Amino acid sequence: MPERRPISPVVPSPDALGGLRPLGLGEVTITGGLLAERQRxxxxxxxxxxxxxxxxxxxLDNFRRAAGAQGLVPRGPRFADSDAYKWLEAAAWESxxxxxxxxxQSRIGSLVAAAQHADGYLxxxxxxxxxxxxxxxxxxVAGHLIQAAIAQHRAGGADELLPVAVRLADHLGERFGPGRDERLDGHPEVETALVELYRETGxxxxxxxxxxxxxxRGSGRITFHxxxxxxxxxxxxVRDQESIEGHAVRAVYLAAGATDVAVETGDTVLLDVLRSQFTAMWASRTYLTGGIGARWEQEAFGDAFELPSDRAYAETCAAIGLVQWAxxxxxxxGxxxxxxxxxRVLYNAVLSGVSASGDRYLYVNPLELRSGALAHDGRSPANGRRAWFDCACCPPNVMRLLASAAAYLAAAxxxxxxxxxxxxxxxxxGWGHVRIDTDHPHGGGVRAVxxxxxxxxxxLRLRVPGWASGVEVEAPGRRVSVADGWALVEGAWHxxxxxxxxxxxxxxxxAADSRLDAAxxxxxxxVGPLVQAFEEIDNPGLEECFVLPGARPRLDGTHxxxxxxxxxxxxxxxxxxxxxPYREIAAAGDPGARPVGEAVGLTSVPYHAWGERAVGPMRVWLPVDQVFSG
Structure with missing residues (x-):
């Protein structure tokens, strides 16, 4: 197969473990469907x-001040520069x-360059x-600058940032490391950026x-109050962890960077550890939506199966980091x-974080919103979708992932x-040109032509979704086998x-594992990969509604x-x-037992679309009725 250099956020070197090469922008073009709508x-x-x-x-005023403008004071959180860098990355992929x-892009890039110190610090x-x-x-912040610079360079447009990023990376290398300043940043992220800069520059x-x-990492040196x-x-x-822990965004960014290190250094032991950590996280610390982060306190993973629906943090940035790691x-x-x-993460935990209009966001993505919930925090979904946040990490993160989404669909x-x-x-x-026809995630299949x-x-390998049933493969005149989640279709192609x-x-x-108390x-x-949500706007009195034992969901048209x-x-x-608020009830098996209340038909929307029409109560998990009259 002719070798091409992918236009992609992730480009493993030819000697990296695995042997799979991602197909990037230009090689994969999304032409229609939900992802195309969200990109547009x-x-x-x-x-x-x-x-x-x-x-x-x-x-931007912060950069102007650093470049010498008078009368300006720093504004925003300590990591505000990263908002500009993520936006620049999104703009590069989108272009x-x-x-x-x-x-x-060029104007802001020039402003960034003007703010850099002579020694490379920025x-x-x-x-x-x-x-x-x-x-x-x-x-x-340096990591996000490096990633923006690589995006610009690979995308082939404005290219002011790569020299800036190289000087900053060289400054980091001169200042930090064994025998030099051995402190670590409190927020991992630069690790994966440095590996990608190695891939880009050699x-x-x-x-x-x-x-x-x-x-x-792991010495216990870093604490803060x-x-x-x-x-x-x-x-x-990292090598001793059984499951990742702590601040959810930090944890998955570090895991992604550690995976990059493992594959580029040929460290199969480290790779196996990271695979085990992912498995443990997926089995006991991940929401049905693919969201991660059970605790508002410290924006963190909780204990195994500690996954409260209404107090879920499930930050949009954490979901994006999880996509990058996976x-x-x-x-x-493979x-x-x-x-x-x-x-699962993309269609539920990521897309829930941005409105269909593309400019309103959720920072936190719970699986339940109660009636009368207080918007006690600017990040609370009780505020509804918002145009921006004081801590604005999520909006530009969504932008950069959507703009580069095609680079996460295929490999060779x-x-x-x-x-x-x-x-x-x-x-x-290099194998040929293929058109993909599908109405995924709404429909029942995919055609490759x-x-x-x-x-x-x-x-040709097509992933068979783990949730799928009734799977069929039609490929006249080809050898077909289905194993390990893949449909393999072999032969000569015309x-x-x-x-x-x-x-x-x-x-x-x-249904949830019985250890997951909240569910x-x-x-x-x-339906397909889409988790469903039930909203008050469709189901009046939602918090008083219960599913009948033995009820089965059924299709009732389309939205x-x-x-x-x-x-x-x-x-x-x-x-x-x-x-x-507690009372004795009759058992379901008692003679003459029957449901108490008014019969209703509960109607859902895809979880990623909740809150689009109104801010109000919502549930993903519906309680099964257990109260009966005798």
Whole structure:
């Protein structure tokens, strides 16, 4: 297969573990469906609005001040520079995706360059470099600058940032490391950026610095007032952890960087540890939506199965970091389960964080909003979707992921093409040109059609979703096998050849592990990869509604966006109003036992679409009725 350099956020070197090469922007073009709609909305509304917020929030003034402008004072959180860098990364990917320049990249890039110190240091929020590394986020911010610079360079547009990023990375390498300043930043992120800079430049010193940072975590050196070491991913060495812990965003960013280090250094032991950590997290510390972070306190993972619905933190940034980590693990292993994880997280925990209009956001993504919930915090979903936040990490993070989403859908190796995620798209690879026709995530399958020549003999792998039932593969004249989450289709390919992978679109009733107290005696509904949410606007008196035992979800038409409308039989039982909220009940098996209350049909929307019409009560987990009259 002819070798091409992907235009992608993640480009493992040719010698990296795994042998899978991601297909980037230009090779994969999303042409229709939900992802295309969200990309267009972000480009039309989100990215321009983000540019305006950089001005009004003072972020760009901070750079002007650092570049010598008089009469300005720093504004915003300590890591405010990263808002500009994530926006610049999003603008670079979007310019490449759409083929239309996103304005002001060069102007802002030049402003960033003007703010850099002569020794390479760059951070506008402090005049005392690295004095408070525990909490200053200076390395974290540097990581986002490096990623923005790489995006610009790979996308082929504005390219002012790469020299700036190289000088800053060299400054970090001269200042930090064994025998030098051995402190660590309180917020991991720079590790994965340094590895990517190594991949882009071939300079081994960046990989070595990242490896030292990963291996230095876990000494318990970092604390901050009431926050313990786990908050900073510094309680246990990465290689000794059984499951990742602490601040959810920090944890998955570190895990992604450690995975990059493992694959580039050939460290199979470290890779196996990280795979085990992912498995443990997925089995006991992840919400049905794919969201992570059970505690508002310290924005952290909780204990195993500590997954409260209404107090879920499930920050949008954490979901984005989880997509990034899972993608790296997929490239290293080729395991379909990581594709399943990316799909669940992307369509539920990430897309819930941004409105269909592309410019309104949720910072926190709970699985329940109670009636009368207080918007006690600017991040609370009780505020509804918001245009920006004081801590604005999530909006530009969403922008950069959506703009680069095509780079998380497909990969290639020496045997052929791997289709990992599904969207209507075109795939241009050395093996040939392929068109993907699908209405995923709403529909029941995907068709791959060869539209142009390449190499005659190759293998097409299509991920068989782990949730799918009734799976069928049609590939006339081809050798077909289904194993380990993949449908393998082998043979000689010619223009017009097609493969159809189909599955059932029937809604599924979901129950939680009995150790998950918050969802015990409750059920949820999924359709395809989409978790469903039940809102007050469709189900008056939602908090008084219960699912009937034995009820099964059924399709009841579609919503205007094409998603399935699901109905579930239940009862509405008004609250008693008693002074004591507990009472004796009849057992379900008692003679003559029957549900108490008014029969209702409960209607869902996809979880990612909740809160679009009104701010009000919402549930993913519905309690099953256990109160009967005798």
């Amino acid at each position: 909305a972000s480009a039309r509304n989100g990215i321009p609005a983000g540019r305006r917020e950089l001005e009004t929030s003072g972020v 490449r995706r759409s083929g239309h320049p996103v304005g002001d 951070d506008t929020m402090t005049d005392d470099a690295y004095a408070d590394l525990t909490w200053s986020h200076e390395h974290y 300079r081994r010193r960046y990989l070595d610095l990242a490896r030292w940072m990963v291996d230095s 009431e926050f313990e070491s786990s908050y900073f991913c510094d309680r246990v060495p 993608w790296r693990l997929f490239l290293a292993t 395991e379909a389960s990581y594709g399943d994880a990316i799909e 190796d020496e045997s052929g093409l791997w289709l990992v995620g599904y969207a209507s798209s075109t795939v241009d690879t 060869v539209t142009g020549g390449g190499v005659d003999e190759w293998t 223009e017009g050849d097609a493969v159809d992978l189909s599955w059932s679109v029937a809604p599924r009733l979901i 015990r005696a409750a059920v949820a509904v999924e 205007p966006d094409g998603s399935a409308r699901v109905r579930l039989d239940g009862v509405r039982r008004p609250a008693s109003g008693a002074e004591w």
